[in-house]
Amino acid sequence: MIGSRTHLLSPLRSKRLMIRLQHAVTHCLLIVGAILVLFPLFWMLSTSLKPPTQIKAFPPIWIPKPFVWSNYVRAVTIFPIPFYVFVANSTYISLLNVVAALVSNPIIAYAFARLRFRGSRTLFYLVLATMMLPGQVTMIPLFLLFRALRWVNTYNPLIIPSFFGNAYFVFLLRQFFSTIPHELDDAAKIDGCGVLGIFFRIILPLSKPALGIMAIFTFTGAWNDFMGPLIYVSEMKMYPLSVALSFLRGTYRVLWSELMVVSFIAMLPPVALFFIAQRSYIQGIVVTGIKG
Amino acid sequence: MGPGIGRPARTGPVVLRPRLTQAQREELWGWALVSLWVVGFLIFTLGPMAVSLGLSFFDTDLLRSRFVGLSNYTTLFSFDETRSLFWKALYNTAYYVIFSIPLGMSLGFFIAVLLNQNVRGQTAYRIIYYLPSVLPAVAVSLLWLWLFDVRFGILNWVLSLFGLPGLPWLYDTRTAKPALILMSLWGSGGNMLIFLAGLQGIPTQLYEAATIDGAGAWRRFTHITLPMMSPTLFFVLVTDTIYAFQVFATTYVMTQGGPANSTLMYVLYLYTLAFRQFKMGYASALAWVFFVIIMGVTVLIFRSSDAWVYYETEIGGRRA
Numbered sequence: 001m002i003g004s005r006t007h008l009l010s011p012l013r014s015k016r017l018m019i020r021l022q023h024a025v026t027h028c029l030l031i032v033g034a035i036l037v038l039f040p041l042f043w044m045l046s047t048s049l050k051p052p053t054q055i056k057a058f059p060p061i062w063i064p065k066p067f068v069w070s071n072y073v074r075a076v077t078i079f080p081i082p083f084y085v086f087v088a089n090s091t092y093i094s095l096l097n098v099v100a101a102l103v104s105n106p107i108i109a110y111a112f113a114r115l116r117f118r119g120s121r122t123l124f125y126l127v128l129a130t131m132m133l134p135g136q137v138t139m140i141p142l143f144l145l146f147r148a149l150r151w152v153n154t155y156n157p158l159i160i161p162s163f164f165g166n167a168y169f170v171f172l173l174r175q176f177f178s179t180i181p182h183e184l185d186d187a188a189k190i191d192g193c194g195v196l197g198i199f200f201r202i203i204l205p206l207s208k209p210a211l212g213i214m215a216i217f218t219f220t221g222a223w224n225d226f227m228g229p230l231i232y233v234s235e236m237k238m239y240p241l242s243v244a245l246s247f248l249r250g251t252y253r254v255l256w257s258e259l260m261v262v263s264f265i266a267m268l269p270p271v272a273l274f275f276i277a278q279r280s281y282i283q284g285i286v287v288t289g290i291k292g
Numbered sequence: 293m294g295p296g297i298g299r300p301a302r303t304g305p306v307v308l309r310p311r312l313t314q315a316q317r318e319e320l321w322g323w324a325l326v327s328l329w330v331v332g333f334l335i336f337t338l339g340p341m342a343v344s345l346g347l348s349f350f351d352t353d354l355l356r357s358r359f360v361g362l363s364n365y366t367t368l369f370s371f372d373e374t375r376s377l378f379w380k381a382l383y384n385t386a387y388y389v390i391f392s393i394p395l396g397m398s399l400g401f402f403i404a405v406l407l408n409q410n411v412r413g414q415t416a417y418r419i420i421y422y423l424p425s426v427l428p429a430v431a432v433s434l435l436w437l438w439l440f441d442v443r444f445g446i447l448n449w450v451l452s453l454f455g456l457p458g459l460p461w462l463y464d465t466r467t468a469k470p471a472l473i474l475m476s477l478w479g480s481g482g483n484m485l486i487f488l489a490g491l492q493g494i495p496t497q498l499y500e501a502a503t504i505d506g507a508g509a510w511r512r513f514t515h516i517t518l519p520m521m522s523p524t525l526f527f528v529l530v531t532d533t534i535y536a537f538q539v540f541a542t543t544y545v546m547t548q549g550g551p552a553n554s555t556l557m558y559v560l561y562l563y564t565l566a567f568r569q570f571k572m573g574y575a576s577a578l579a580w581v582f583f584v585i586i587m588g589v590t591v592l593i594f595r596s597s598d599a600w601v602y603y604e605t606e607i608g609g610r611r612a
Contacts, residue, residue, distance in 0.1 A: 026406050033403060034420045040478065041423075043446055044435050056444045108329045116315070117322030127329065130337060132530070132590060134538055136559055137583040140347065140566050140576050141340035147354075164332020195321040224428035226541040231567055242430045246545050249434060256438050263431035270426045278419055285422075285482065286489040 048072070048260040055256055068257070075261035079244065081237055087265075090223055090240040093158055097222040098215045100162035101169060105214060106207070108165045109173030110199050114185065124174075131167045143231060157232045158225070162218075169214050172288045176210035177203055213284040216277050220270045241266045341583075348577035353570045364577035378578065380553055381561040382585070387469050388557065389536045392476045397528060400483025405517075407484070408491040418488070421481035429541035436475045437462070437546050462547050465554040472542060472555060483528055490524035491517070522601040530593055537586055558582055 047055060048071060050064040076083035111117070112124050146157040180203060188198045204211070226242040233239060239247070245262055274281055312320070348364055350357045370376045403421055407414055424432070439447050440461040448458030461471045498516050507515065540559040543549060549556035549564070562582065566575035 023409070023411075026409055026411055030403075030406055030411060030417055034417060037420055037424060037478070037481070040435055040439055043439065047438065058444070058449065060446060060449055104328060104332075107325050111322045111325035115318050115322035115325070117319040117326075120322060120326070123326060123330070126333070130333065132534055132586075133337065134534065134583060134586050136538065136562055137344055137579050138337055138340035139562075140572050140579060141343035142336065143566070144343075144572065145340070161332065161336045164336065165329040170329065195318070220426060224430075226428070226430050226544075227563070230544075231563075242428055242541075245428075245430045245434060249437070249545055256441075256444075259434050260438065263434045266431040267427045270428065271423070274423070274426045275419075278415075282418060282422070282485055285485050 044260045044264055047256055048075075048264055050257055052257070071257045072261050075258035076265075078248070078255070078258055079236075083262075085237055086239055086241045086244040089238060090242070091269075093155055093229075093240055094219045094222040096155070096159045097162045098218045100159060101166065101214055101218040102211060104163050104165045105169040105173055106204060106211065107199065109170045109177055110203055112170065113174045113177035114198070114203070115195065127167045127170055131171070139231070146232065152232055153234045153238060155233075155238075158222070158228050166218075168288050169218070172214060172284060173207070173210055175287055176207055180206050209280050210284075212277065213280045216273045216281060217284060220273060223269055344576045344579055347573050348580050350573040351571075352573035352576075354572070357573065360573070364574045365581075367574065368577055368581065377553060377556060377561055378581070381556050381558045384469060384554065384556055385537060385539070385558040388473060388476075388539060389533060391470075392473045392536055393529070393532050395473065396477055396480045397483055397525070397532065399477055399480040400528075401487050401521075401525075403480070403484045404487035404491055407488055418481075418485065421484050423481065424478045425482040430545055432475075432478075433542045433545035436478075436542075440471055440475075440546075462555075463551060465552050468547060468551060468554045472539075472546075475542065476536075476539075483532070486528055487521070487524060490521050494520045519602040523603060526593070526597050526601045530590060533589060533593065534586055537582075537589075 046062060046064060049067045049069070050061070050071075051066075051068050054061045054064055079086075112120060112127075142157070143152075146152060149156075151157050151160075184202050184206075185198050188202050193201060223240075224242065225240075226246070229240045229243045230246070233243060236244075236247070241262075245266055248259060248262060347357075349359060349361060351360045351364070352358075368376050368378045371379060373380060407417055411417070439445055442448065442458060442460055442463060445458075445461070447461070451458055459467050459471075462468050494517065498520070499512055502512050502516055538559050539557050540563065543555045543557045543560050544563070547555040549560050558578075559582075562575055562578050565571045565578060
C-alpha cells in the first residue's frame, strides 16, 4: 500500500517487500495491543485462584499452583447476607428494564419512522438533544420526587422511567425501521391493517435483530449501573451486584483474591451477552455511538 | 381500525358523523404514540430541570428550605477551598477530559487504521479490543485498584523490569489523575469500533485516484483519510467529552476523591454534597453550573467544526 521511492531494488520487488513488511508490523502491533488489553483480565483470573502466599510473590507467579477454588467459596460468603441475593437483585432490575425498553421504545420509534404528524421533526430533534443532557442535572429533583412518592429503597426509580422510552434506543430503532420498505406497509394497508396492525404485523416481526440488540444493551446498562442504585437503594438485601462490590472495597480492601472473584462474577453476564451477540452488538454501537 | 375496506364508499354530504381523513388519523396516531416519550420527558427531564434551577436559589436539606437568592452561586464560585471545592473539582475534571479524550481518540483511531488494512482475524481483534467497554465500571475499578497496588501491583513490577522505580499511582496527588487517565485508555475499543466503521465507509476510488496522481501514503492519509473521517471524529469528540465530564464510578470506588482531593471529580463532588451532606439547594446550583459548562463546551466544539469538519456535499459543492 505504501508507494515506494526506493531506487536500490527494482520498483516492483521493493514495493512487494514494503507491503510484506508493513503487514508484519501491523500484525505485531495488533498482537501486542491485544495482549495488553487482555492482560488485566488474565491477571484477575490468576489472582482469583491464588493461595495468599502467591498473591504477593515477587517476581509474580503467573499460573497459581495449586488452583485454590475455595477462594470462590470464601469470596461469596464474605458478605453478611447470601451472595446470590445480589445476583438475583441485579438480574431482576436488568430484566425489568429490558421489558420496559421493549414495551416503550418500539412504539415511539415507529411513530417517528412511519407516521406523518405536525412537529415530528422538531420533536425528534428534541429526542436527540436529550442524548447530550448530563443526567446529573435532574438527579436531585428526581430524588426528591421519588422520595415524596416513597420510592426510595425500592427499585421503582431504577425501572419506572425506562417505561417512557430512552433517546438512544428510539434513535436506534427509528433508524432500523426506516430501512424496512414502505411497500410492505402499503400491502398491509390494502389487506386492512391499520396503524397498529402495521406495527405489530410488519414492523415488529422484521425488527427482531434490532430489538435483540436493544434488549442486550439495556440489560448490560442496567447490570453495570452504579450511581442509580447507589442513590436509591439503602438496604443491603436490596443491593445489586455493583453496589455490593463497592461495599466490599470499603470493608475488605486488601483481600485481593476475593475482590477479583466477585469482580469476575460481576463481569460474566455482560461478557457472555457480548460474545453471544457480538455481530449485532458491534452493529448497534456503530449506529448509536453508545460505547458501553 | 383499517381504512374502511368493504364499507360502502362515502359520497360527499351524505356523511352524518364527521370522519377523519387519512392524514388526520395519522396525525392523531403519531401524537398518541410519541406522547409516551413526551410525558416521560416532562416528568423525568424538563420538570426536574426547572425544579433544579429553582432549588438552586434555596438553602435546602431534606427537612426545611429557605430562600437565599444567589448566595449558593456566590459560595460555589468562591476560591476559598474551605467553602467550595468547585474550582478544584472543575480543574480535576477538565484535566481528566483534556488528557483522556485526545489520548483515547488517537489510540482508538490508530487501532482502527491498523485493523482497516484487511488484516486476518479482524473480527477477533475487534472483540478483544472492545471487550473492556462492556464490563461494569465497579468491577473494572476493583481490578485496576489491584493492578495499581503500590507494593504488589503488576504495573510497578513492569516498571521494575525496565529498571524504573515503582510509582505511587493512586496514592500521590501527582500521579493519581494520570493513573485514572491510563485506566480510561483501556476502554478505547469503543472509539475504535466507530472509527473502523467510518474508515470502511471511505470509497476506495478516492485512494486509487490519489495513488495514480502520485500521492504517497502520508499524503493519502492527510488528504483523504483525515478529511473523510472528520465527521466521525467530530461525533466521537462530542459524545466522549460529554461522557468523560460525568466520570463517577471509578473515582468513587478507587479513591473517594483522594489523595488531598486530587481526584475529586465534578460529579463525585456533586454526589457528596447532595447525598452525603444533603445540601440539596447548593448541589442543585452545582448541577446547573455543570449543565451550563457541558453545553458551553459542546457549543464550542460545534462552532469549531466549521473549521475542521468536511462533509461530502461540501466537497461536491466546491467542484461544481
